[in-house]
Amino acid sequence: MFSINVNGVDHQVAAPGEAPLLFVLRNDLGLNGPQFGCGEETCGACKVLVDGAAVPSCRLPLQRVGTARVVTLEGLAEDGEPHPVQQAFVDEQAMQCGMCANGMIIEAVALVMRGNPTDAGIHEALEGNLCRCGTHHRIARAVRRAADELWR
């Protein structure tokens, strides 16, 4: 039995310690935000915030999470209001199929919380997140919009 803090709530999880956090989040906690994309930490679809850093969850063993605070796409909203990055993705209609959206939003949240990025900084920060539908420019616009809102 492991205790993990996800989206501000402590959960007792009866899962093997080597179970990837992604499967624990999806299958034990019933979350839908993080998606399986490659299982090899190369696409970004499964990213979550671990103590504020955007990390892939597909190979992160449950037993390594410890007391870190895990936040998923579902946990970004505050007081029922979507995070500015989520709102900006809606405003810019910044996805097509949406399978990459989780990782893009999570990475963007980590980015804009560190400071107001340059346009080049946005592209560089998202370099490790793949999008096959080709919505990169919309995603970058959404991150710009959210960053400007947060840092104006």
Place this chain on the structure above:
Amino acid sequence: MSTAADGTPIDDWIEIHAGGRVTVKTGKVELGTGLLTALAQIAAEELDVAVENVDVAGPWTGRSPDEGYTAGSRSIKEGGAAIRRAAAEARQVLLELAAAELGGGALSVTGGVVSGPRGSRTYAELLGGKPFNRTVSGLAPLKRPESYRVVGTAVQRPDIARKAYGLGGFVTDVRVDGMVHARVVRPRTFGARLAGVDASGLPEGVTVVRRNDFLAVVADREEVALAARDAIRPTWTDGDPVPPMGELFSWMRRQVTEDQELIDGSARGQGSIVRDYHWPFQAHASLAPSCAVADVRPGGATVYTAAQGVYPLRRALAPLLGLPPASIEVIHREGSGCYGHNGADDAAADAAVISQELGRPVRVQWTRFDELVWARKGPAMTTRMSADLAPDGRIARWTSDIWSPNHGGRPSRPEQLIAGRLRDGIPEPDSTTYIGGGRNARVDYEIAAQRVTMHWLRRPALPGSALRGLGATANTFANECFMDELAGLAGVDPVEFRRRHLSDRRALAVIDTVAGASGWGGPPPPGRGRGVAYGRYDGTGAYVATVAEVSIVEDAVRVERLWIAHDCGLIVNPDGLRNQIEGNAVQSLSRALIEQVRWDSGGLLCTDWQSYPILRFTQIPPIDVILIDRPDQPPVGAGEPATIATAPAVANAIAAATGVRLRQAPLGGRLR
């Protein structure tokens, strides 16, 4: 024009609920293109209701109309036309009901409320919760495009908010009571037989499902199934022979083919100018691998899938499972973007076969390896173009010989599903029909003497099927690179050369528009070159013209900017359309520059994102999209057209910048 709705009950398409909301039922699936939002706009427009009050119910066998596949950029043109007719008929019925209740006088409708001199009634009051019980006659008056208020506006997609907030809805998010997790186990070759299995190293609690060459591991917990997949030791025989990768195109030209003249004009033989162009195998490379959930019971089955056609998949699953089609429910849930026939159908069949074996609901999640190796590929093609130029600089003769396999491998029989072939130990059947490879083989340039000959391969080097654009991608690459080469030989500017061979005003408009936007005619910035390409998708679809500007950095191609002019008739949703065109541009640029499926004697070498890379954020240039709206022209699809012009525009730009003519995709990193 007749539509799928004509002669069918209105109730198959439209429901008015007691609470006032409207449900529109479609057999077309949301692939991430925003299609369902566009269909809601079309229904809202004809019904005179607020688009926010329209819900679109996706494909579900037995509940939604059978509209075949969502493919070929036909969903707005055909699916939209059907809903438009059904909605117009529904509005007419509602007006008749209102007239009966309100008596005479002129009636008008706004926001789902019918008003007249003697009062008003909402649609819900008139019919809420009750059926129309009327057939779509096809005769109800349709709104005139100039009066549109919803169609043509940038309505936001409701699914985007759901996805941004993590509210679920994907096929990967389906959970069924008692569901177990499965992984399939497959080699990187095709046609290999399963000679043996060493299951000694498996974790506890794993069930191995083996029937002939079908092998899967199943566990209550997903990570256990994944670990079992890595631990199991199957022995495979050699797979089907595949030509060496470096000899693919010459191998294709040596095969026995079925030949088909697409244009048997006055041109015979070959012209004096001969060029060869080649297009590689490419992968859908969907961002998330395919996934499906199936619950097969003795008397029926329920299957959740992201496949492009729920009814066709049901027809293939019924004999696979030995169940009557009517006992199988196939329910669409959104998956990763698929751009054609990816692994979605096959994952559904995998889940169904395993569930039937175990008598339990099963979730199959393909791995990245499964998707890159086993999802069908966009087929390689090779083309020989020839032409003669007349003294006036016009093309006097044009021929193309195109070697292509079938691009239409979508399943309708069990042996067309991977699970069916492996479980029953039967080989992939040879093609008996050929589609897709001839898309855009014919050019719409005005050339007196033309010959276009398809040389259809009965069996491709690798299993292939529909990938965005199908043969139009390779054919437009050949046609538009060749046009550029001919322009150079004629000593005519490439834009002007194309204009001289076109009279269709819409074709000329996209070319002139993109030329104007890109500053064509003026010199490009130092060290850069520009190239242009044009095409009308599938001969009768959208018009697109693209200009690419490239530079060469240390012998590598760098695309600096793309301009795209696009005319798909009436624009239903301009923002959704821009999203599609931008996405087409990025994906087709990735395919043009870096994508090809590689293999060696041991099988496919594209097994992960390192061995099948796609363009990343910092590699994507600015893209300018210029939309040409034609409210007087019917809307045609935009899911594929902008794909076709990118590669030739880039190749033509490379030639302009360097003098080096590349005739084989991918184009990146081949200049030395």
